[in-house]
Amino acid sequence: ASSTSTRVDLDGNPINAITICMIGAGGFIGSHLCEKLMHETSHKVLALDVYNDKIKHLLEPDTLPWHGRIQFHRLNIKQDSRLEGLIKMADLTINLAAICTPADYNTRPLDTIYSNFIDALPVVKYCSENNKRLIHFSTCEVYGKTIGSFLPKDSPLRQDPAYYLLKEDESPCIFGSIEKQRWSYACAKQLIERLIYAEGAENGMDFTIVRPFNWIGPRMDFIPGIDGPSEGVPRVLACFSNNLLRGEPLKLVDGGQSQRTFVYIRDAIEAVLLMIENPARANRHIFNVGNPNNEVTVKQLAEMMTQVYSKVSGEPSLESPTIDVSSKEFYGEGYDDSDKRIPDMTIINKQLGWNPKTSLWDLLESTLTYQHRTYAEAMKKVIGKPLAS
Ligand code: NAD
Numbered sequence: 323a324s325s326t327s328t329r330v331d332l333d334g335n336p337i338n339a340i341t342i343c344m345i346g347a348g349g350f351i352g353s354h355l356c357e358k359l360m361h362e363t364s365h366k367v368l369a370l371d372v373y374n375d376k377i378k379h380l381l382e383p384d385t386l387p388w389h390g391r392i393q394f395h396r397l398n399i400k401q402d403s404r405l406e407g408l409i410k411m412a413d414l415t416i417n418l419a420a421i422c423t424p425a426d427y428n429t430r431p432l433d434t435i436y437s438n439f440i441d442a443l444p445v446v447k448y449c450s451e452n453n454k455r456l457i458h459f460s461t462c463e464v465y466g467k468t469i470g471s472f473l474p475k476d477s478p479l480r481q482d483p484a485y486y487l488l489k490e491d492e493s494p495c496i497f498g499s500i501e502k503q504r505w506s507y508a509c510a511k512q513l514i515e516r517l518i519y520a521e522g523a524e525n526g527m528d529f530t531i532v533r534p535f536n537w538i539g540p541r542m543d544f545i546p547g548i549d550g551p552s553e554g555v556p557r558v559l560a561c562f563s564n565n566l567l568r569g570e571p572l573k574l575v576d577g578g579q580s581q582r583t584f585v586y587i588r589d590a591i592e593a594v595l596l597m598i599e600n601p602a603r604a605n606r607h608i609f610n611v612g613n614p615n616n617e618v619t620v621k622q623l624a625e626m627m628t629q630v631y632s633k634v635s636g637e638p639s640l641e642s643p644t645i646d647v648s649s650k651e652f653y654g655e656g657y658d659d660s661d662k663r664i665p666d667m668t669i670i671n672k673q674l675g676w677n678p679k680t681s682l683w684d685l686l687e688s689t690l691t692y693q694h695r696t697y698a699e700a701m702k703k704v705i706g707k708p709l710a711s
Pocket residue numbers: 345346347348349350351352370371372373397398399400417418419420421422437441459460461462463533534535536537538543
């Protein structure tokens with residue numbers, strides 16, 4: 323590869339190498355961001371997480387070309403006195419650490435609120451006190467439900483973007499009642515966003531808030547019984563991948579009528595790199611990062627994944643590839659859902675000139691090829707075995 327020292331930012335200025343303290347670097351997004359930073363830039367990464375399985379390939383062996391530019395620190399930010407020192411050593415902190423799987427929001431609301439609000443507080447405080455820039459990962463879920471979801475089902479206004487398009491600087495945050503503990507996550511994320519925004523307004527802290535809209539791709543979550551707990555419920559990509567690998571029908575929660583827009587992780591990581599390297603354009607902004615062109619209902623997602631999986635695995639699909647399940651049965655009491663999530667792209671377009679590229683079919687094809695290559699053999703062994711105990 324050619325020298326990375328000649329890279330320039332969006333204003334044509336040369337990019338200086340910085341040190342990034344990345345909290346939650348061992349997760350899905352963190353692993354892709356670390357990969358991007360090692361492959362294409364000369365920045366240094368202090369990678370903090372309780373796990374490093376997803377970035378092992380970047381840490382070992384010592385002969386890797388970026389050896390010395392990435393350093394793993396195994397720590398839990400809930401209780402570790404090294405955190406402030408690591409933030410001080412870096413120019414920029416990126417906080418990805420969170421409990422962020424919907425199956426946890428209503429069943430472990432306390433852990434969810436602590437993880438997404440309380441545990442993020444010291445990170446904000448250390449950044450503010452030490453004049454360090456912070457890129458904080460929030461979620462599209464802070465928008466909650468669309469205004470349109472409260473209109474009668476047959477209202478023509480539902481087709482009007484004014485009633486569903488999610489805009490950073492205009493849309494309200496609409497959550498369900500407190501009994502619907504699903505919203506514990508969204509509410510904790512909303513409050514940490516407000517706190518960070520206030521640190522910017524009152525104390526001049528440099529911050530960028532990212533609201534990911536269903537980023538998906540390789541290494542997302544885990545496959546139950548293979549590289550995660552058999553009873554665990556990951557996010558929809560891994561749930562459906564698991565069903566496909568096992569040759570069982572995909573479970574549609576409450577009929578799979580909710581709508582989502584899915585963006586390929588590699589496209590989304592491009593946006594994050596632009597934020598890292600263009601601080602003047604990204605500071606004090608909240609950015610939607612998603613692909614408004616990739617909207618489907620969950621049912622349509624299931625059908626497309628079934629088709630794509632059959633193509634990449636060479637295995638025929640089931641005669642009835644999906645099955646309906648109630649949310650109470652699947653997630654338990656207190657589950658609720660976002661009806662529709664289309665990101666407005668005006669702000670990220672204007673500030674960073676970013677646009678997603680990959681179609682849903684293409685991103686599913688590369689992701690399911692990865693899932694098949696990574697898990698199909700292991701799955702055969704597990705399915706072949708009689709159940710232990
Ligand atoms: P992930 O679960 O794969 O990654 C989170 C990482 O944080 C994990 O590796 C976990 O071990 C680590 N972590 C959690 N608590 C920690 C602690 N106390 N100390 C140290 N490490 C800790 O999830 P992800 O998909 O990579 O998400 C990253 C961030 O983006 C989260 O804040 C999430 O809320 C947000 N987000 C992601 C999406 C998406 O589409 N993937 C959507 C909305 C929001």
